[in-house]
Amino acid sequence: MTFNSFTPPKRTLLGPGPSDISPNVLSALSRPTIGHLDPLFIGMMDEVKTMLQKAFLTSNEMTLAVSAPGSAGMETCFVNLLEPGDKVIVCRNGVFGGRMLENVERCGATAVVVDAPWGRAVSIDKVEEALKANPDVKFVAAVHAETSTGACSDIKSLCSLAKQYGCLTIVDAVTSLGGIELRVDDWGIDAIYSGSQKCLSCVPGLSPVSFSPAAVEVIKQRKTKVQSWFLDQSLVMDYWAGEGKRSYHHTAPVNGLYALHESLCQLLNEGLEQSWHRHLLMHNLLKQGLTDLGIEFIVPEDERLPQLNAVYIPSTASDAEIRTALLNDYNIEIGAGLGELAGKAWRIGLMGYGARRENITLLLGALRALL
Amino acid sequence: MTFNSFTPPKRTLLGPGPSDISPNVLSALSRPTIGHLDPLFIGMMDEVKTMLQKAFLTSNEMTLAVSAPGSAGMETCFVNLLEPGDKVIVCRNGVFGGRMLENVERCGATAVVVDAPWGRAVSIDKVEEALKANPDVKFVAAVHAETSTGACSDIKSLCSLAKQYGCLTIVDAVTSLGGIELRVDDWGIDAIYSGSQKCLSCVPGLSPVSFSPAAVEVIKQRKTKVQSWFLDQSLVMDYWAGEGKRSYHHTAPVNGLYALHESLCQLLNEGLEQSWHRHLLMHNLLKQGLTDLGIEFIVPEDERLPQLNAVYIPSTASDAEIRTALLNDYNIEIGAGLGELAGKAWRIGLMGYGARRENITLLLGALRALL
Structure with a gap:
C-alpha cells in the first residue's frame, strides 16, 4: 500500500477564515x-x-x-x-x-x-x-x-x-x-x-x-x-x-x-490605518455589487464589519448548491451561516490579503452567473 | 520604519527536536x-x-x-x-x-x-x-x-x-x-x-x-x-x-x-519497522564514533534510546563553547542538558529524517575538530 501526497487546489478564500494568504x-x-x-x-x-x-x-x-x-x-x-x-x-x-x-x-x-x-x-x-x-x-x-x-x-x-x-x-x-x-x-x-x-x-x-x-x-x-x-x-x-x-x-x-x-x-509595511482603510474600500465595492444583485445585508450599516459580510441567501437560491458551485466551478470559498443563521446566511470575508479588488470582481461575476 | 523578512540559515538539527525536516x-x-x-x-x-x-x-x-x-x-x-x-x-x-x-x-x-x-x-x-x-x-x-x-x-x-x-x-x-x-x-x-x-x-x-x-x-x-x-x-x-x-x-x-x-x-512508505531499524543502525554508527572520541553515554545500554543520545560532556570541553561553535561554524544544533543534567550532558538527536549517515559523519567530524 502506497500513501500519496496531498495536493490541494488553489482556492480564493472569501469565507470567515482562513483568508487568502500572500x-x-x-x-x-x-x-x-x-x-x-x-x-x-x-x-x-x-x-x-x-x-x-x-x-x-x-x-x-x-x-x-x-x-x-x-x-x-x-x-x-x-x-x-x-x-x-x-x-x-x-x-x-x-x-x-x-x-x-x-x-x-x-x-x-x-x-x-x-x-x-x-x-x-x-x-x-x-x-x-x-x-x-x-x-x-x-x-x-x-x-x-x-x-x-x-x-x-x-x-x-x-x-x-x-x-x-x-x-x-x-x-x-x-x-x-x-x-x-x-x-x-x-x-x-x-x-x-x-x-x-x-x-x-x-x-x-x-x-x-x-x-x-x-x-x-x-x-x-x-x-x-x-x-x-x-x-x-x-x-x-x-x-x-x-x-x-x-x-x-x-x-x-x-x-x-x-x-x-x-x-x-x-x-x-502597508501601515495599520492604511490596512483598515483598504478593508473599508473593498467592503464598499462588494456592497455595491451585492446590492446590484439584490442581496441584502443582515447587520445594519452602522454596526457592520467591512471584513465579514453576512448576507441573506436570496430566496430563489439553494444555499448548498450555490456554495458547492462556487467551490467546484470557480474555486471560490464563501462561508455558510453558523448557529442561528445556518441555512439563512452567507458569510463573505474580505480579510487581509483577501481584501483585493480582483477577488470581489471574481466573486460578483460568479454569483451573477449562478443566481 | 521598514520591517524585514526573517531568513533563517539551513541548520542540521541533531538536538532533542525539532528534528531535521525533509x-x-x-x-x-x-x-x-x-x-x-x-x-x-x-x-x-x-x-x-x-x-x-x-x-x-x-x-x-x-x-x-x-x-x-x-x-x-x-x-x-x-x-x-x-x-x-x-x-x-x-x-x-x-x-x-x-x-x-x-x-x-x-x-x-x-x-x-x-x-x-x-x-x-x-x-x-x-x-x-x-x-x-x-x-x-x-x-x-x-x-x-x-x-x-x-x-x-x-x-x-x-x-x-x-x-x-x-x-x-x-x-x-x-x-x-x-x-x-x-x-x-x-x-x-x-x-x-x-x-x-x-x-x-x-x-x-x-x-x-x-x-x-x-x-x-x-x-x-x-x-x-x-x-x-x-x-x-x-x-x-x-x-x-x-x-x-x-x-x-x-x-x-x-x-x-x-x-x-x-x-x-x-x-x-518507508515502513514502520524499517524506520525503527534505521534509527537503531544510525544510533550504532553514532555510538561507535562517540566512543572513539572518548565520549560516554549516560543511560545504560539496555535502557538507551537510539534516537536521543544523552552523553556526558567531556571534562576537557566547555559546554557552551562547543555548542556555540557547532552552531556558528558548522550549522549543527545539538541539545544542552535539561533539569538535573543541565551543564553536564549533551543530547544528540537522530530522529526521523535526521537519522541519516551523512549527519553522523558531519557531527563526528565537527566534534573531532573542536574537542
Whole structure:
C-alpha cells in the first residue's frame, strides 16, 4: 500500500477564515526549520512580539502569540484571569460570545450573560444595567468582530464603561485585528486575543494575545494555579523572554511563527490605518455589487464589519448548491451561516490579503452567473 | 520604519527536536491554504487519521492530531480522563514525568509519584509496590522515551501490570513514535500522545493522540465537564468526523496538517519497522564514533534510546563553547542538558529524517575538530 501526497487546489478564500494568504507568507512558512532555542529564532520571536505590540497599538509587555488557534487564545485569557467564584459579564451576540460563556463556566466562575440579537452589536446600555445589578462583577467580556454574524461592537465605549465600574475587560479580536480600528492601550483593553488566519492573512494555528499591566497584576495575585499548564502565561512569558533569560516551556511552532512574522511585516509595511482603510474600500465595492444583485445585508450599516459580510441567501437560491458551485466551478470559498443563521446566511470575508479588488470582481461575476 | 523578512540559515538539527525536516515536508507545508471545512480538506484529515492509526498500530477510533504542540497533547490526555479526586500513579524519571505531575495536580487529582533516577528506566517493581499500596489508583502514567535523559522505559510490561490492577494507562510517546517499537493495541495503551517534530520529522506544532475504547468510555462517563474547552475530545472528535457529520469546533492548522500528512506518508512508505531499524543502525554508527572520541553515554545500554543520545560532556570541553561553535561554524544544533543534567550532558538527536549517515559523519567530524 502506497500513501500519496496531498495536493490541494488553489482556492480564493472569501469565507470567515482562513483568508487568502500572500505567496510571501507561504514562502516564509517553508523556510528551513531551525531550533526553537536557536539564538536566531529567539531574535525572531522578539521581533514578532514588537510587531504584535504595534499591530495591537499597545506597549503591554505581556504580548505574544499563543502556539495554538484562536480558540486557545480565548481560553488563555479566561483561564489566566479567572478564578473559581469570580463573576464575569459575558456579552453574547453570536457564536463566539456563547463560547466565552463555556470558558467562564469551565473556570468555575459565574457568568452574567447580556444578550443582544444575532446580527446586532452588544448593547452598552444593557451592559451598564448588568453592571449596576451586579456590583461584584470583576470582568466584562465581549467580541469586537462577531465572525458568526458580521456585527461590530463598540469596544471603546464598553471598556470605558467597564472601567467606571472597576472591571477589567476581555476582548475577542480574532476577526478584527488588522481589519478595523482597534487600539488596545487607548481603549483600555485588559486582555485581548486574536487569530492568525483572519485579517493578518497568515496560516491558521496561532493566536496573538496581549495583557495589560492590570491584567498581569491579577495573574500575579492568583490564589490558585492556572488550570491549564500549557496556557499558563506566567510560564509562557519566561519562554518568550529574550536571549539569556529564556526558559524552556514547550516547542514553539517554528515555521508557523516564520509565517506570522512575515504577515506582520506585510501589515506594518502597508501601515495599520492604511490596512483598515483598504478593508473599508473593498467592503464598499462588494456592497455595491451585492446590492446590484439584490442581496441584502443582515447587520445594519452602522454596526457592520467591512471584513465579514453576512448576507441573506436570496430566496430563489439553494444555499448548498450555490456554495458547492462556487467551490467546484470557480474555486471560490464563501462561508455558510453558523448557529442561528445556518441555512439563512452567507458569510463573505474580505480579510487581509483577501481584501483585493480582483477577488470581489471574481466573486460578483460568479454569483451573477449562478443566481 | 521598514520591517524585514526573517531568513533563517539551513541548520542540521541533531538536538532533542525539532528534528531535521525533509524538503518534501517543507514543500507540502507551503501548498495553497484551503478552507478547513473544504470537502477536500476533510478528506485529507481522514487520511491523516488513518495514517496515525497505522503509525500508532491501533484501531482506536479516537485517533487524531491535536492542533497544538506535544505539551498540549499531554494536557489533552490528562484533562479528558481525570476528574477531581482521581488518584494517578506518575512515573517520573526526567523532566516530562515531572510535567505529568503538574498536569495531574491542575486537574484536581492526586498523584502517587514513583521516582527513578535520571537516566534510568521506570522501575516496574516500584510501580507494582505503589499499585499494591494504593488500591484506589485509576491511572498509571509514564513516559516511553524520556527526551530529557535518553532513557527508554518498558511500556509493554508497565501496561500489562497496570491492567492486572484494573488501571488505565497514559503514555508519553512524544519522542518514541516512529523511532522505536511502539504498539498501542498490542501493549494495551489507553491514552497516548506524541509530537510532530521528533521522529515524524514534521514541523513543530501538532500532537498526535489516541484513546482506547476503555478510555473513551471513561470520557463518556465523566461527571464533570473537561476543564479545557479547546482540548475537550468529545467536541474535537465531532470536528474530526468525516464529511457530512463534521461540526465546527476550532480552525484546524491547515498547512501544518499538510506537513503532517506528508511526513506520515514518508514514514509509512518507508515502513514502520524499517524506520525503527534505521534509527537503531544510525544510533550504532553514532555510538561507535562517540566512543572513539572518548565520549560516554549516560543511560545504560539496555535502557538507551537510539534516537536521543544523552552523553556526558567531556571534562576537557566547555559546554557552551562547543555548542556555540557547532552552531556558528558548522550549522549543527545539538541539545544542552535539561533539569538535573543541565551543564553536564549533551543530547544528540537522530530522529526521523535526521537519522541519516551523512549527519553522523558531519557531527563526528565537527566534534573531532573542536574537542
